[in-house]
Amino acid sequence: MSSPEIDVLVLGGAGVDTIVHVPELPLPFADSYMIRPGIETRAGQSGDFVALGAHALGLRTHHLDMIGDDHEGELVRALHRDRGIPLTDVLQPGGTKRAVNLVDPQGRRLSLYDDSRSRETDRLPEETVRALAGASRHAHVVITxxxxxxxxxxxxxxxxxxxxxxxxxxxxxxxxxxxxAADVVFLSTTALADPERAMRRIVERGRAQVVAATAGADGAYLLVDGxxxxIPAVTPPAPVVDSNGAGDAFASGFLFGRLAGEPPLRCAxxxxxxxxxxxxxxxxxxxAIGRDELLARVKELDDQDATTTTATVPSA
Structure with missing residues (x-):
């Protein structure tokens, strides 16, 4: 049997965001606001960002989703074409998925998703899914x-x-x-009253070997083997300007480590x-961060930990 041609098959999550910069969140009611740097529309939702992140880390990546025959769909296709990420797109009759992201000066985000684009009858063709799955090592599934x-x-x-x-x-x-259904489950702690309880329920009721809950500036929590x-947060390499896509980037980095055979803590x-x-x-x-930069940054953190450990060991 030949080896898989695709490292990560990403299903779903292709779409377009309109970015609106606002002076604060929550946004107080007013008749109007004058905003800068302004309003822009660009391709990139959850699946796009995971595919972009995995591709930037050197993983052979393929994206499959339903996309409309519209201007927004062309933006999605152009993103993949320009970045060299293979895309299999199936026609979505209701049009390409869209959202509006309100972003404040601290980089916090509030997303408004247009739920009118999808229909109950929307399906990815089974034969297409089966063919791509048969050529893949791993699939990341967006919750559409x-x-x-x-x-x-x-x-x-x-x-x-x-x-x-x-x-x-x-x-x-x-x-x-x-x-x-997933072997690895990512989620955010944002809406969880008891993150550990939710993580353990996922393991108890499903087949997950690893559950990783991201917690923003507090880093992440990893459930493995009970x-x-x-996992503490790390200092960003530049000022924080937007948290959009951070969870998708975490998933891409984690999968990069997992497919390289690294232990879960290293993946996190x-x-x-x-x-x-x-x-x-x-x-x-x-x-998205590239492979060389990711590994260099991790090495810096390893070196810092080694220095700290050496400094705290008492002399004989």
Missing amino acids: HPCSAALPVLREAGLTLSTDLHNWDGDNPYHEPFAH EVTH LYGVVAGAYACTVPSTRAD
Whole structure:
């Protein structure tokens, strides 16, 4: 049997964001605001950012999703074409997914997703999913409706799966098929009253070997083999300008480590380094940390830890 041609198959999450810079969040009611640097529209939603991040780290990446025959769809296709990321797009009758992101001066984001683009009947063709899965080592599944229907086909193909539940509240049943089918589950602590309880429930009810919960400036929490470990945040390499895409970058960095055979704690370190870099990228750009920069930054952190350890060991 030949080796897989694709390292990471990303399903779903292709779309376009309109970025609106606001003076503060929450935004007080007013008749109007004069804003700078202004309003811009660019391709890039969750699946796009995971694909971009994985590709930048040297992983052979392929993106599959439903995209409209519209201007926004052309922006998505152009992003992949310009970055050299293979894209298989299936026509989405309702049009390309869109969102408006309000971004404040501290880089915090509030996203407004246009829910009118998707339909209950939207599906990724089973034969296309099966063919791409058969050529892949791993699939990262975005929590959109067509991807939910593709989960059984991916599991039958025998490749490992990951998903990102984003700001799941721990109770919404919509997220459960994704959480229970994946080997690696990412999520945010933002809406969780008890993050550890939610993480353990994912493991108990599904097949996850690893659950990673990102916590912004507090770093992340990793559940492996029944033990929860805190992964401290790292200092970003430049000023923080936007948190958009940080969770997707964490996932890309983590998967880079996992597919290289690194242990989960090391994978999580890659994730927080990639996530910190993403926070320095303006919301109007789609960019990701490269492999050399990621490894160099991790080596710096290793060297710092080694120096600290040596300094604290008492002399004989």
